[in-house]
Amino acid sequence: MPELNLDELLDLDRRHVWHPYGPMPGTQRPLVVESAAGVRLRVAGHGELVDGMSSWWSAIHGYGHPVLDEAARGQLGRMSHVMFGGLTHEPAVRLVERLVDMSPEGLEHVFLADSGSVSVEVALKMCLQYWRSLGRPEKRRMLTWRGGYHGDTWQPMSVCDPEGGMHGLWAGVLQEQIFVDEPPSGFDAYDESYAEQLREAIARHAHEVAAVIVEPVVQGAGGMRFHSPAYLRVLREACDAHDVLLVFDEIATGFGRTGELFAAGHAGVSPDVMCVGKALTGGYLTMAATLCTARVAEGISRGEVPVLAHGPTFMGNPLASAIACASIDLLLSQDWRGEVKRIGAGLSDALSEAHEIPGVRDVRVLGAIGVVQLDREVDMAAATRAAVAEGVWLRPFRDLVYTMPPYVTNDEDVARIGRAVCAVAAAATGKG
Ligand SMILES: *Cc1c(COP(=O)(O)O)cnc(C)c1O
16 A cells, blocks of 8 residues: 555655656656566656666666565575675575676686776776786776766776766866877778777877776667777787786666677677676666786785775675576577567567658667667757657667667567657657
8 A cells, every 4th residue: 555645655755756867856857657568667757667777777678577576585585695705605606606607718716896986986996906006006086988878886886987977067076088089980880090090099008007897889868879899809818918907887888788788798808897787687776896817816816905904894795696696597598589589579670760850860770778869969858758658768868769668578569669759759850
């Protein structure tokens, strides 16, 4: 039985509850979700909406999946949480074993973190400490390309795109990192002069740079742009040549979303440090992980302070670990590659008509990700209305209407999501 009626709930929400990237008090009325099952959200006053967002990349198996529910119930009956200092448990050990097995070659050690941003903090701390341990504390900056997104806590913010990350607002507060141009757009577009720019920047700054950090193949919240995997090989070679570590942030791209288990797989290269999050628990609980090579771990552990000084209260949470194991097993037990391909094909089909909408700049699909880019910013309220009218939940940002459906979305629902993306694009450009 709900204890609040809809108006009371929305009034309390508006007055007291901070929402992502929102003002206080709230100015936009959120939809109220009552429950979720399969690929559908049950929304007060709107019935069921097909989820085109996988709750920000995370709910790859949909909602209320019987296997994940059972894993949660089973673990709840044993323990939902114990501290990780001085204690260990099977769910965390099993999860780490799986992550090491499935991740790119060479990543052997795993730090379990409580969110994606924290896993990036840990990744950067590992890299800085590695060089400190080796007696090279001057290597303390990060190098990245523009258009990236790595989270909202301080260090991750410093490597986000300077505009998207609001570096103007934080000038003099955020550490100043080194930025090169964003990679040329297009999975199949390789530009040797851009590769040369990457090599030059790494060579020029190597004396002060601890690590290069990038999102491989797909830049997510920084602009939903795709680039050639060949640049990852360029980065790997240049980093090796100049004593710089390489970090891949696979928080959005991990667990099959781009058509490979990890986006690094498109390039066949391994980073020194890798972050995963978002889909790690199938969208059930917050958890992320930072993986590193033996070289990084040994470097840190040989230093003056031979420990990694990080230890979140909820590190290795057993409930999240057990669900993450179940989610990974579920993913690997099915033809995930086929499902991702099927959804990508359905999206390509459904989004092809977006090319005809005036004001549409670009339409792109990779793996199970579909993006329509407009010539203007979307009006969020109008966009939500247009998507809801099609029976779909979408959350565009800036000039981007995009979708990354759960892998269990059937063809009919993929087509419906595609229609909704087109409807939002048409509404935003005044042709709806
Ligand atoms: C979402 C995201 C993060 C931040 O993860 P949170 O769990 O929101 O802190 C970092 N990097 C990338 C690439 C992401 O997509």
